[in-house]
Amino acid sequence: MAAPAAASGPSLVPLKVRGLGLALGGKQLISGLDLTIGGQGITMVMGPNGAGKSLLLRLLHGLIAPSAGRICWGGHPMSASVTRRQALVFQKPVLLRRSVAANVDFVLRARKGDARQRDALLDRVGLSDKAGQAARLLSGGEQQRVALARALATGPEVLLLDEPTASLDPTSVHLFESIIRDTARQGVRVIFVSHDVGQARRMADDVVFLHRGRVVEHKPAKGFFDQPDTELARAHLAGRLVM
Amino acid sequence: MQDFGEAVGMAVSLVASGDGDLIEIVLLSLRVSLTATALSCVVGLLLGAVLAVTRFRGRQAVIVAVNALMGLPPVVVGLLVYLHLSRAGPLGFLGLLYTPTAMIIAQTLLITPIVTALSRQVLEDLHSEYAEQFRSFCLSRGQIVRALLWDARYSLLTVALAGFGRAIAEVGAVIIVGGNIDHLTRVMTTAIALETSKGDLALALALGLVLMAIALAVNVVVQGVRLTAVRHAYA
Ligand SMILES: Nc1ncnc2c1ncn2[C@@H]1O[C@H](COP(=O)(O)OP(=O)(O)OP(=O)(O)O)[C@@H](O)[C@H]1O
Numbered sequence A: 001m002a003a004p005a006a007a008s009g010p011s012l013v014p015l016k017v018r019g020l021g022l023a024l025g026g027k028q029l030i031s032g033l034d035l036t037i038g039g040q041g042i043t044m045v046m047g048p049n050g051a052g053k054s055l056l057l058r059l060l061h062g063l064i065a066p067s068a069g070r071i072c073w074g075g076h077p078m079s080a081s082v083t084r085r086q087a088l089v090f091q092k093p094v095l096l097r098r099s100v101a102a103n104v105d106f107v108l109r110a111r112k113g114d115a116r117q118r119d120a121l122l123d124r125v126g127l128s129d130k131a132g133q134a135a136r137l138l139s140g141g142e143q144q145r146v147a148l149a150r151a152l153a154t155g156p157e158v159l160l161l162d163e164p165t166a167s168l169d170p171t172s173v174h175l176f177e178s179i180i181r182d183t184a185r186q187g188v189r190v191i192f193v194s195h196d197v198g199q200a201r202r203m204a205d206d207v208v209f210l211h212r213g214r215v216v217e218h219k220p221a222k223g224f225f226d227q228p229d230t231e232l233a234r235a236h237l238a239g240r241l242v243m
Numbered sequence B: 001m002q003d004f005g006e007a008v009g010m011a012v013s014l015v016a017s018g019d020g021d022l023i024e025i026v027l028l029s030l031r032v033s034l035t036a037t038a039l040s041c042v043v044g045l046l047l048g049a050v051l052a053v054t055r056f057r058g059r060q061a062v063i064v065a066v067n068a069l070m071g072l073p074p075v076v077v078g079l080l081v082y083l084h085l086s087r088a089g090p091l092g093f094l095g096l097l098y099t100p101t102a103m104i105i106a107q108t109l110l111i112t113p114i115v116t117a118l119s120r121q122v123l124e125d126l127h128s129e130y131a132e133q134f135r136s137f138c139l140s141r142g143q144i145v146r147a148l149l150w151d152a153r154y155s156l157l158t159v160a161l162a163g164f165g166r167a168i169a170e171v172g173a174v175i176i177v178g179g180n181i182d183h184l185t186r187v188m189t190t191a192i193a194l195e196t197s198k199g200d201l202a203l204a205l206a207l208g209l210v211l212m213a214i215a216l217a218v219n220v221v222v223q224g225v226r227l228t229a230v231r232h233a234y235a
């Protein structure tokens, strides 16, 4: 079981993003991005390659500073203490050169979590039998599950996921999705980037559709999949959108 | 002057019989160089880690300076330490000149830049891979440094061995500050230099054999460490 969301101070939701801009290396990658995400549940972020999904998650997690605009989590401007209450599972997991168990232990120790949670966390992501193995010798999908266990070990209030199931087999995807759903049900706000339309349909409460660094559409899931407002989203869902 | 064949024969029998003088010299060499290596690791790993994870004005200049100091000639280090420890020098009152302690000081100064520069490179490469994940975990500087030192442990062990290899093989620094005094400060390299000039090739050759065996052993260990690390994907 993950640590329950550490309620330190008022909630981090709703998230309010206003006029967000990001320029890197002379290129405007995100501009004028507005977004409000409230309440509970799972927000799926979709969009073509290079739309800015990974950059948006980094901005929302405070790993990069925007060049314009504001990000407010439940009224708190982005800060280290906001980052501390979130966890991000990266598109490419970065595992420590240690065993699977030691990877989880590291986070529990660093974040002063309960060391006894480790076995439960590994059990939850289905890696109990690999606890003693070198983490970096695991398969891609197994590594992604270690990354999820570590993220849950921080006891986040907001869980940011960047295409975490892209290299998982169907059984692991199923497991992963059920863990995320449980986590969301426990009150953790989940923002989930995925290219998998089927997964988005299964998981989403609402969908944010990004294109060229802007929010093109943000709607409740049913509305988005049944009746997208924009031609861009329609084309993307039909698999005929070019960047 | 012995002839070469005779010298080799005597050298081998000196090593094989575990000659007392020979063992004393070898043990002192190991004591001096291992202590110097340990001290340089304490200082060098920490400095290397700080240089790897911090950004400050003049950092590039410090890195260039440390890299340049890697090539410091041992005789220059010996001379500098001599000037400080000699009777007239600022630290002359300590009475350390021509003692093993002086030799340890000189070798520590000689190899600390090596350990610092090499570990800085190792730790900086690792940090560039981990940095974003560590920021996501909200780690403190201390936690980052400790994690990097631990995760780079295999590479850092080879860094330490590189420092040891340099220390055990150098002659310039220890001969100046140690003086090659029999039963007191005579180590393998200074004994080889002296015995060769005296024409006693047997002892010089015997010590040369031991020195080469140590160099070989260090390389075997380095290779073993590297292979172990690769096998566990810890490299
Ligand atoms: N550090 C950087 N410097 C310059 N450009 C960058 C940098 N990082 C990302 N970009 C560019 O920003 C754009 C958006 O990148 P991002 O990684 O957010 O895309 P994405 O939506 O996550 O795509 P994918 O679906 O392929 O993961 C890309 O065109 C990328 O080339």
Ligand SMILES: [Mg+2]
Residues within 6 Å of the ligand: A053, A054, A055, A091, A162
């Ligand atoms: Mg991405």
